[in-house]
Amino acid sequence: MADKRVFTLSQVAQHKSKKDCWFVINGKVLDATSFLVEHPGGEEVLLESAGKDASKEFEAIGHSKAAQALVLKYQVGVLQGFKFQQEDSKDGVIKETKGKEMTAFVIKDDGLPKYAAFIEFFVPLLVAGFFFAYRYLLRAE
Numbered sequence: 752m753a754d755k756r757v758f759t760l761s762q763v764a765q766h767k768s769k770k771d772c773w774f775v776i777n778g779k780v781l782d783a784t785s786f787l788v789e790h791p792g793g794e795e796v797l798l799e800s801a802g803k804d805a806s807k808e809f810e811a812i813g814h815s816k817a818a819q820a821l822v823l824k825y826q827v828g829v830l831q832g833f834k835f836q837q838e839d840s841k842d843g844v845i846k847e848t849k850g851k852e853m854t855a856f857v858i859k860d861d862g863l864p865k866y867a868a869f870i871e872f873f874v875p876l877l878v879a880g881f882f883f884a885y886r887y888l889l890r891a892e
């Protein structure tokens with residue numbers, strides 16, 4: 752891939768037809784011609800952005816991670832003067848990193864000792880027992 756080719760926006764603007772459709776997403780110049788028919792959002796939206804910087808539209812849709820990764824497949828170069836933020840993507844090519852998944856545990860610790868559950872169960876039972884015993888004794892008198 753010609754990942755270090757630098758294009759100006761006016762160069763990108765020359766590729767705005769169905770047979771030659773380029774646009775820019777976050778500083779990456781993409782040739783999405785072969786992707787037009789495959790795009791799940793339809794080719795019309797892509798053609799509307801043809802030859803332009805479609806970063807805002809792309810972000811506005813809230814494209815999935817998979818879609819963002821797919822962008823790299825169609826990259827032909829970078830936009831002149833665009834400052835890439837990530838260290839590893841100075842040339843506009845974000846190397847795929849093995850995603851480190853974040854996991855979290857919530858350790859439930861309400862500070863009660865283990866026998867608390869035992870007490871919570873038996874104390875109401877005892878109270879009820881005393882109540883019925885008391886009533887029984889009252890009737891017996």
Ligand code: HEM
Nearest residue numbers: 783791792796800805808809812813814815818821822825
């Ligand atoms: C090469 C660039 C692009 C790729 C690889 C791409 C990929 C995708 C993918 C995979 C989806 C399915 C949903 C998802 O996984 O997020 C999608 C949906 C969509 N895309 Fe793109 N897209 C690109 C550019 C654009 C641009 C520039 C626009 C707007 C101007 C756009 C508008 C949409 C819309 C409207 C949907 C449908 C969303 C929905 O139905 O909820 N896409 N795109």
